[in-house]
Amino acid sequence: xxxxxxxxxxxxxxxxxxxxxxxxxxxxxxxxxxxxxxxxxxxxxxxxxxxxxxxxxxxxxxxxxxxxxxxxxxxxxxxxxxxxxxxxxxxxxxxxxxxxxxxxxxxxxxxxxxxxxxxxxxxxxxxxxxxxxxxxxxxxxxxxxxxxxxxxxxxxxxxxxxxxxxxxxxxxxxxxxxxxxxxxxxxxxxxxxxxxxxxxxxxxxxxxxxxxxxxxxxxxxxxxxxxxxxxxxxxxxxxxxxxxxxxxxxxxxxxxxxxxxxxxxxxxxxxxxxxxxxxxxxxxxxxxxxxxxxxxxxxxxxxxxxxxxxxxxxxxxxxxxxxxxxxxxxxxxxxxxxxxxxxxxxxxxxxxxxxxxxxxxxxxxxxxxxxxxxxxxxxxxxxxxxxxxxxxxxxxxxxxxxxxxxxxxxxxxxxxxxxxxxxxxxxxxxxxxxxxxxxxxxxxxxxxxxxxxxxxxxxxxxxxxxxxxxxxxxxxxxxxxxxxxxxxxxxxxxxxxxxxxxxxxxxxxxx
Amino acid sequence: xxxxxxxxxxxxxxxxxxxxxxxxxxxxxxxxxxxxxxxxxxxxxxxxxxxxxxxxxxxxxxxxxxxxxxxxxxxxxxxxxxxxxxxxxxxxxxxxxxxxxxxxxxxxxxxxxxxxxxxxxxxxxxxxxxxxxxxxxxxxxxxxxxxxxxxxxxxxxxxxxxxxxxxxxxxxxxxxxxxxxxxxxxxxxxxxxxxxxxxxxxxxxxxxxxxxxxxxxxxxxxxxxxxxxxxxxxxxxxxxxxxxxxxxxxxxxxxxxxxxxxxxxxxxxxxxxxxxxxxxxxxxxxxxxxxxxxxxxxxxxxxxxxxxxxxxxxxxxxxxxxxxxxxxxxxxxxxxxxxxxxxxxxxxxxxxxxxxxxxxxxxxxxxxxxxxxxxxxxxxxxxxxxxxxxxxxxxxxxxxxxxxxxxxxxxxxxxxxxxxxxxxxxxxxxxxxxxxxxxxxxxxxxxxxxxxxxxxxxxxxxxxxxxxxxxxxxxxxxxxxxxxxxx
Numbered sequence: 001x002x003x004x005x006x007x008x009x010x011x012x013x014x015x016x017x018x019x020x021x022x023x024x025x026x027x028x029x030x031x032x033x034x035x036x037x038x039x040x041x042x043x044x045x046x047x048x049x050x051x052x053x054x055x056x057x058x059x060x061x062x063x064x065x066x067x068x069x070x071x072x073x074x075x076x077x078x079x080x081x082x083x084x085x086x087x088x089x090x091x092x093x094x095x096x097x098x099x100x101x102x103x104x105x106x107x108x109x110x111x112x113x114x115x116x117x118x119x120x121x122x123x124x125x126x127x128x129x130x131x132x133x134x135x136x137x138x139x140x141x142x143x144x145x146x147x148x149x150x151x152x153x154x155x156x157x158x159x160x161x162x163x164x165x166x167x168x169x170x171x172x173x174x175x176x177x178x179x180x181x182x183x184x185x186x187x188x189x190x191x192x193x194x195x196x197x198x199x200x201x202x203x204x205x206x207x208x209x210x211x212x213x214x215x216x217x218x219x220x221x222x223x224x225x226x227x228x229x230x231x232x233x234x235x236x237x238x239x240x241x242x243x244x245x246x247x248x249x250x251x252x253x254x255x256x257x258x259x260x261x262x263x264x265x266x267x268x269x270x271x272x273x274x275x276x277x278x279x280x281x282x283x284x285x286x287x288x289x290x291x292x293x294x295x296x297x298x299x300x301x302x303x304x305x306x307x308x309x310x311x312x313x314x315x316x317x318x319x320x321x322x323x324x325x326x327x328x329x330x331x332x333x334x335x336x337x338x339x340x341x342x343x344x345x346x347x348x349x350x351x352x353x354x355x356x357x358x359x360x361x362x363x364x365x366x367x368x369x370x371x372x373x374x375x376x377x378x379x380x381x382x383x384x385x386x387x388x389x390x391x392x393x394x395x396x397x398x399x400x401x402x403x404x405x406x407x408x409x410x411x412x413x414x415x416x417x418x419x420x421x422x423x424x425x426x427x428x429x430x431x432x433x434x435x436x437x438x439x440x441x442x443x444x445x446x447x448x449x450x451x452x453x454x455x456x457x458x459x460x461x462x463x464x465x466x467x468x469x470x471x472x473x474x475x476x477x478x479x480x481x482x483x484x485x486x487x488x489x490x491x492x493x494x495x496x497x498x499x500x501x502x503x504x505x506x507x508x509x510x511x
Numbered sequence: 512x513x514x515x516x517x518x519x520x521x522x523x524x525x526x527x528x529x530x531x532x533x534x535x536x537x538x539x540x541x542x543x544x545x546x547x548x549x550x551x552x553x554x555x556x557x558x559x560x561x562x563x564x565x566x567x568x569x570x571x572x573x574x575x576x577x578x579x580x581x582x583x584x585x586x587x588x589x590x591x592x593x594x595x596x597x598x599x600x601x602x603x604x605x606x607x608x609x610x611x612x613x614x615x616x617x618x619x620x621x622x623x624x625x626x627x628x629x630x631x632x633x634x635x636x637x638x639x640x641x642x643x644x645x646x647x648x649x650x651x652x653x654x655x656x657x658x659x660x661x662x663x664x665x666x667x668x669x670x671x672x673x674x675x676x677x678x679x680x681x682x683x684x685x686x687x688x689x690x691x692x693x694x695x696x697x698x699x700x701x702x703x704x705x706x707x708x709x710x711x712x713x714x715x716x717x718x719x720x721x722x723x724x725x726x727x728x729x730x731x732x733x734x735x736x737x738x739x740x741x742x743x744x745x746x747x748x749x750x751x752x753x754x755x756x757x758x759x760x761x762x763x764x765x766x767x768x769x770x771x772x773x774x775x776x777x778x779x780x781x782x783x784x785x786x787x788x789x790x791x792x793x794x795x796x797x798x799x800x801x802x803x804x805x806x807x808x809x810x811x812x813x814x815x816x817x818x819x820x821x822x823x824x825x826x827x828x829x830x831x832x833x834x835x836x837x838x839x840x841x842x843x844x845x846x847x848x849x850x851x852x853x854x855x856x857x858x859x860x861x862x863x864x865x866x867x868x869x870x871x872x873x874x875x876x877x878x879x880x881x882x883x884x885x886x887x888x889x890x891x892x893x894x895x896x897x898x899x900x901x902x903x904x905x906x907x908x909x910x911x912x913x914x915x916x917x918x919x920x921x922x923x924x925x926x927x928x929x930x931x932x933x934x935x936x937x938x939x940x941x942x943x944x945x946x947x948x949x950x951x952x953x954x955x956x957x958x959x960x961x962x963x964x965x966x967x968x969x970x971x972x973x974x975x976x977x978x979x980x981x982x983x984x985x986x987x988x989x990x991x992x993x994x995x996x997x998x
Contacts, residue, residue: 067984136901150948173929180914
């Protein structure tokens with residue numbers, strides 16, 4: 001029983017206790033959700049304290065046999081990347097409890113129970129080291145999110161919830177096939193063991209085999225990321241979900257896909273990843289630009305933020321498939337940044353919705369006059385999302401672009417269009433919502449931030465500055481893991497060496 | 512093979528479950544006129560007791576396992592697994608029927624007696640090792656269940672269901688019997704191991720004989736498990752029959768028929784697997800696809816569950832297509848998980864549908880979660896398991912089946928099967944949507960509170976489903992150990 005197990009078990013235990021609370025007293029459910037999720041967060045900070053930052057491998061290992069035949073283990077561990085993602089999940093859960101405090105009035109007990117169950121699933125996804133266990137968490141996390149969207153969402157919630165479930169389910173079925181196939185080839189679900197077999201040459205996948213397996217995994221992950229053109233479930237799910245659902249979905253669930261690509265696809269199928277990389281990069285760049293352009297014309301704030309997610313996650317995928325240290329570091333950093341800043345954006349939109357009960361941009365205007373603090377908070381978040389230096393997204397985007405420039409300069413040119421566009425749609429939205437004429441509707445409905453809301457927002461703002469100013473607190477462990485992943489992707493890749501000079505020439509030409 | 516003199520006490524020990532159930536069933540029929548109608552839940556208690564005793568008997572028989580009556584029966588792990596399974600299904604059918612029979616004013620002992628006879632027949636099917644004994648078991652099980660399907664004799668739909676079930680069922684049994692006759696003609700024996708030995712031996716009959724016999728028996732059994740293209744009867748029968756009976760039909764006879772399927776095709780006909788595997792492949796894919804896509808269009812819940820049960824028969828056929836011991840074990844595990852989740856789901860339908868079963872529409876589930884959160888939560892577990900979401904028995908079952916299929920290099924069948932289960936998610940989700948995401952409708956406003964027996968009928972299968980999903984090891988190890996059938 002190590003600390004990581006505690007971090008995983010706490011949400012589950014809290015969920016079970018939350019089920020036993022009386023339905024008649026919603027306040028008890030709220031308090032319990034807050035207390036238990038803060039406790040989980042504290043435990044995850046303990047992980048950080050005991051984490052050996054100098055070590056690139058897996059830490060806090062726990063390996064317990066679960067089923068003997070087939071050989072399934074309950075194997076969990078954390079590395080420099082999954083650690084941050086776990087902390088991101090445990091940080092956002094209490095914040096989601098806070099912002100749902102008053103906005104969820106129907107079936108309060110169930111809402112908070114599902115939120116805790118969701119946390120359990122998400123933490124599990126990031127730390128599972130047994131492919132089967134990973135799949136269990138991966139699928140399982142769908143269920144609470146499905147209910148969160150479907151019960152507490154807006155008008156078209158049912159459509160969105162079902163679409164979300166089916167899209168992800170269809171993708172994961174292919175992944176399940178691939179996982180079983182790998183098991184039949186290797187006799188184990190243990191991810192480290194399979195990697196060892198690959199590295200030692202004990203397991204050799206024929207090119208076609210590797211390509212099909214790669215695609216089976218990749219499609220499942222790409223749906224979750226979501227990569228253009230598999231993104232269509234995302235705007236629906238985001239727009240219809242309640243605020244807490246959107247936050248968890250954008251900040252953590254989308255990272256499941258990115259994490260999956262980085263943690264499983266690249267090391268397991270290095271040659272196939274490299275072969276597909278140019279195509280995937282093209283899709284990522286299309287996603288960056290397309291997402292930004294569509295975001296620009298949205299009349300609905302939540303939809304705007306949702307499409308901006310498509311754009312931002314394009315950067316993550318782009319960074320991963322540059323196969324450079326900087327690109328990978330940037331991608332991981334961007335995953336965390338997106339979690340913080342888009343989470344905060346959704347919270348901001350949620351605060352506006354709580355007051356004015358509309359998501360349409362045209363229903364607002366002049367909010368800055370009525371609620372200056374709310375506007376300030378939103379401004380910082382929005383600037384972070386655009387990628388203003390000193391704030392977090394800048395660091396991630398910079399690293400990704402830098403890494404991309406090393407790999408292929410043309411890609412960088414196209415990708416940076418997305419950065420410019422993000423400033424356009426965000427600033428334009430901000431202008432229309434917060435500045436301009438203050439309507440009577442807005443004036444009468446727009447109190448400023450309450451203490452509870454401050455508590456939900458301040459941690460994220462602090463993180464934006466911290467991650468923007470001093471990335472050294474976060475990047476070194478990430479970099480170590482990425483270096484290892486890169487090393488693993490160089491197995492059987494002969495063309496790796498001859499690529500580099502060509503790129504440099506291109507860089508020079510572009511200059 | 513001739514039966515040697517009288518049955519020994521060991522034979523009787525191995526025949527205990529069937530014995531107990533038959534005696535109890537007969538006793539119930541005799542008791543009916545004697546016992547005052549007011550205390551009619553006594554019949555339910557008695558049949559549960561009988562089934563529990565039967566389970567005890569089966570375990571006792573397993574402790575003394577071996578062939579009985581000179582090889583007519585074969586009590587091994589495989590047989591005991593299915594014997595216990597069908598008796599558990601029996602118990603889970605009796606539990607919701609207390610309330611059901613009371614509601615429909617139909618509390619007589621016949622229902623329970625027929626149920627016990629049917630289960631006894633299924634026990635015989637599970638342990639039979641000779642084609643004629645299989646046939647006898649099949650007939651005992653089927654005839655009782657034909658009557659059960661039409662148990663509410665004033666209900667037109669139930670009558671239609673029973674008649675349809677009877678006519679088509681008799682056809683199927685006749686097919687099976689014809690196959691048996693052909694086998695006997697060709698090989699001169701009806702003992703499964705002996706048939707296998709003859710097929711493999713030097714004087715093997717012409718392959719066409721065996722092939723035709725196998726194909727005909729396949730048709731008969733495919734009907735019994737409601738596999739496409741022999742599934743036409745299932746939706747009408749499941750919809751028309753009283754709901755607890757539909758639950759029973761979808762789990763008990765199906766499990767027993769699959770036991771026979773596995774035993775015949777994995778022992779006697781194993782040498783000609785090259786011939787029947789493609790056939791089962793097609794059947795499996797057809798069943799999954801027809802079942803799932805037809806279920807998408809249904810508005811009646813019982814009918815939808817009927818189509819879903821066709822699809823699930825398809826999944827089990829995938830395990831048979833794998834034609835390996837792993838596949839057999841996977842099929843066993845799946846049928847156990849399926850029995851729990853499906854019987855549980857039907858129990859909820861029975862609870863909700865109200866007097867005269869008027870609320871069968873999918874809309875009736877509207878808002879159930881607000882009125883009876885526990886019922887809704889239990890149904891959620893069953894539906895998630897039917898979808899195949901992790902930590903439920905349905906997921907592990909599916910996982911083992913497709914694992915077995917991939918081991919036998921059935922890549923396409925696996926991919927198509929798994930994509931099928933993504934399609935299936937849609938119609939199960941529809942019920943979840945109704946329960947959780949709508950305001951209560953008429954049916955839910957009329958719903959009666961849970962009785963203790965109904966509560967048990969929901970909680971026990973839910974526990975079973977979760978247990979198989981979280982600790983699948985116990986059942987799976989047992990299934991794995993008993994999957995190498997005597998050849």
